[in-house]
C-alpha cells in the first residue's frame with residue numbers, strides 16, 4: 260500500500276472525527292484524532308490546555324504532535340483540529356505528507372451544529388447564537404482559503420464515507 264496518509268480538514272463541528280473513524284474502518288487503517296493525541300500527551304482536556312497554558316502553547320504542541328505522529332506512521336486517517344492547518348507551516352506539511360480532504364459546510368450549518376455542544380470548545384465557549392454565527396462566518400472566511408488547498412473538497416451535507424474511499428484511491 261503506498262501513501263495512505265489521509266488528513267481530514269474542516270471547521271469545528273464539521274464531524275471530522277466521526278467521518279475519520281468510518282473512513283479508516285473502510286480503508287482498514289488506524290484512525291488518529293489529533294485533538295485526542297494532544298489531550299493524552301498533555302494529560303488534560305483541550306479546554307483545560309487553553310485555560311491553563313494558553314492558545315500559543317496549544318498551537319506549539321499541536322504542530323509538534325502533527326509532525327511526530329505523521330512521521331511515525333505511514334498508514335492512517337487523521338482527523339485534524341479545525342485550526343490545525345491554519346497555524347505555523349502546518350498546511351504545507353500536510354500537503355507534503357499525504358492526501359487531504361476538506362469537509363466543507365456553510366457557516367449557518369456549522370453554527371447550528373456547534374450550538375448543540377457550545378461549552379466543549381474553548382474558542383466558542385459561552386457564545387450566544389448570534390455571536391456564534393458571526394464568529395463562524397468571520398473565522399471561516401479567514402480559514403477557508405487554507406482548507407481549500409486540500410487535494411479534495413467535499414460537501415459535508417452529501418458525502419458518504421465510501422465516496423471518500425474512492426477519492427483517497429485516486430492518484
Ligand code: S3P
Pocket residue numbers: 269270271272275294305339340341342343380381382
Ligand atoms: C480548534 C478546533 C478544535 C480544537 C481546539 C481549537 C480551532 O478541534 O483543536 O479547540 O481552532 O478551530 P475541532 O475542530 O475538532 O473541534
